Amino acid sequence: MTQQPERPLVGGEAETPGATGRLGAPTLAEDLLLLLFQPNSGLRSGTGTIAGENTLFYTLAGAVLADLGLGEHVRTDSGRAGTTRVRAVEDNPPSDDILRLTWDYVSEKPRGVQTVLAAIGPTLRGPLLDRLVERGDIRRASRKTLGLFDTKVLQDGGNGRRSRLLEDVRDVLVEGAEPRPRVAALAALLSGSGTLPQFHREIPWTTPVITRAKELERGSWGAGAAAEAVARTVTATIVSNVGNVVIAATVPPGN
Template sequence: MTVSTIPAAPLIAEDLLLLLFDPRSGTIAGEGTLFYTLAGAVLTELVVEEHVTVDERPTLTGPRVTAVTSNPPADPLLHDVWEPLTTKRQGAQSLIAEVGPQLRGVLLDRLAERGHIHREEHKALGFIKTTALVDGGTSRRAELLDAVRPVLADGAEPTPRSGVLAALLSASGSLPVLDKDIPWSGAVYTRGKELEKGDWGAAAASEAVTRTMLAVTTASAAIAISSVQGG
C-alpha cells in the first residue's frame, strides 16, 4: 500500500496550477511569470487561514507580512514559508520573489501524487531527455472550472475558495489564454479586476477582513508580474 506524503487537502496554489494547466497541450499558462503567480497563491493562503498578518501601509517591497506565531500552518510547504516570518517580517513583493522559484516543481509533484497530472519521459532526437505533462484523468480540474467559470463569466457570487482562485487567475494575467475553458471577454476582465480588489458581492460581507487581505496579496502578485512583463 502506498502512503501519501502530502496533506489530504490541496493548497490554493495546487488548485491554481491545475487550472493553469492545459490538458489538451500539456502546457501551463503564464510560464514566464508562474513563480510570481504561485507565490502569490501561497501568500494568499497564509493570509486567508490567518497564519500571517499584512500591514497595508506601503513600503518599497510591498505590504509587510508578519507571522502569527500562535497559529502555525500544518502543511509543510506553508510552514516553510511561514517559519522565517516568525523572527523577521518581510515585504510581500520580496517574499513572493524569494519563495516563488522553487514552487513549480514542488506543486507539480503534489499534483502528480494526487493523480491529476502525469509526467512522461521522452527522448528528442533519440537522446535528449524531455518531460511532458499529461492529464491524469481525474475530475478535479473540471470541478474547479465549474466553480470558477460562473464567478468570472456570469458574475455569480463566489464561495471563499472560488473567489480566491478567480482573483488569482485574474492577477496572473493568464485569463485570455484560458479562453477555451473560461470564454474571454471584456466583462470577464472587469469581473476579475473586481475580485482582485475584494468586490465579492453582498453575500460575502462577513468575509470583509479576508477580502481585504486577499486584495493586498493579489495586488502584490500583479505588481510583480507587471514589472516582469513590462521589462
C-alpha cells in the first residue's frame, strides 16, 4: 500500500522553486513532463493534454529521484520487509532547487521510496510546467468556449525540444541504439508510468519495443553505461518502485 504523508513536501506559492527566475539545465522531471505533453490531444486543434494525469505525481517524483540517482546525490538500500529506502549521499547536494528539496528531505533520514514519492509528488506538476513555459517548450494560451468563456490551454512551444527528446527515446526503443543514461531513464520512466502505448504514432507499440522498454526498467542500459553502474542500479530500483505504485493506483480494488 502506498504510504501517504501528513503534508506534501512542497506547498504554497512561496515554496515552488524553479518556477521563475534563472534556470539551469532541464531536469529529468522536466524532460519527462515535456514528453508526456501530447501537443494535439486536446479538444481543439493545436492544443494538448498531459498523458497519465491520474498517476502523474508518482511518475514525476520518480523522475526527481532518478535524477538524484544519476547525479549520485542519493543511493538506495534495503529496509524492513525487503522495502527499498532512499538515502542522501552526504556532502553531495544538487544545485537545482527542486532536486535540492528532495535531497534535503531524504538527508534527514533514510526513507522508503513510496514514502518519498507520496511526499514530493503532489505539487511537482505546477513548478515543472512553469519551467517548461519559461524555457519556451510549452505555451499557455486562452481559447473561447461556446464563444463566451476563456479556457486555458497548453500548446507546443515550437522550439523543437520535445521532438528531439522523443527522437532520442525512439532511437533507443525502436532502432536499438545504445542509450545515454538520461535517455535510458526517460524511456524506463515512460514504460513504468504505463503511458508508452500513447506514443504509438511515433513509437510503435510492438513486442520488441515492449521487451526493450522492460529491459531498461530493469537497468539493462548496455555496455557503454558501465561507468554509471551505481547510478544505473539506483535508477532502475526507483523506476521499478514507480511502476509498482502506478499499477497499484490504476487497478481497481478487488481485481
